[in-house]
Amino acid sequence: MELHCFTVNPFYQNTYLFWEDPERAVIVDPGFYTSTERVEFQNFLSSHGLKLSEVILTHAHIDHIFGLEFMFKEFGLKPRMNRNEMMTYSMAVQVSQMYGLEVFKYPEVGDWIDEGSNQVIGGVEFDVYFTPGHSPGSLSFHSSKDQLLLSGDVLFEGSIGRTDLPGGDHGTLIRSIKEKLLPLPHQTKVYSGHGGITTIGQEKLTNPFL
Numbered sequence: 001m002e003l004h005c006f007t008v009n010p011f012y013q014n015t016y017l018f019w020e021d022p023e024r025a026v027i028v029d030p031g032f033y034t035s036t037e038r039v040e041f042q043n044f045l046s047s048h049g050l051k052l053s054e055v056i057l058t059h060a061h062i063d064h065i066f067g068l069e070f071m072f073k074e075f076g077l078k079p080r081m082n083r084n085e086m087m088t089y090s091m092a093v094q095v096s097q098m099y100g101l102e103v104f105k106y107p108e109v110g111d112w113i114d115e116g117s118n119q120v121i122g123g124v125e126f127d128v129y130f131t132p133g134h135s136p137g138s139l140s141f142h143s144s145k146d147q148l149l150l151s152g153d154v155l156f157e158g159s160i161g162r163t164d165l166p167g168g169d170h171g172t173l174i175r176s177i178k179e180k181l182l183p184l185p186h187q188t189k190v191y192s193g194h195g196g197i198t199t200i201g202q203e204k205l206t207n208p209f210l
Helices: 035-047 068-075 083-090 092-099 170-181 200-206
Strands: 002-008 013-019 025-028 052-056 079-081 118-121 124-130 139-143 148-152 189-192
Touching: 002 035, 013 035, 013 189, 035 068, 052 068, 079 083, 083 092, 124 170
Parallel strands: 025 052, 052 079, 148 189
Antiparallel strands: 002 013, 013 025, 118 124, 124 139, 139 148
16 A cells, blocks of 8 residues: 655644555545645646545544545545544534634535444555544544554554543543554554654553553
């Protein structure tokens, strides 16, 4: 699997693009906020001969979904997410207004992604983990073949997701991490919603929150 990270928007959010089949590239948490970011993404697709086939969300905080209007208008794609994240998604316009940020028109949800489902997304097989605590419907996506985890804002290099936003809960987040993520193999690379790449083993040994 090939994977590329775009760090975008005022929150320095990591948007991931991955593909095994160039005809079925997948975008994870499209946070594209400016026209420059959107053009950069389109140029990347063109230069690598990629066709976008799916949009999936780890969760629906605004910094992870700014680009959904663009995804729908340009590619006709609706986001897939966990059903418990719908309230967060429905609050996006209001939250953007509170921050004084541009307001986007978000498309309807495509379909739901449930925990425990073995999902083949863009030709890549993932184990899907329900990992709430940062938000009510956070999902983490683990590819055992590629030894990587897309953790959203659940687990970071040396840190964990904030829990002071609506729907957040510190105890729930810690349980999600310890019960769902830390049992993964130590060498599993963790691609988070913000910051750098880490591994499960590194976070077990050094993360002060765990």
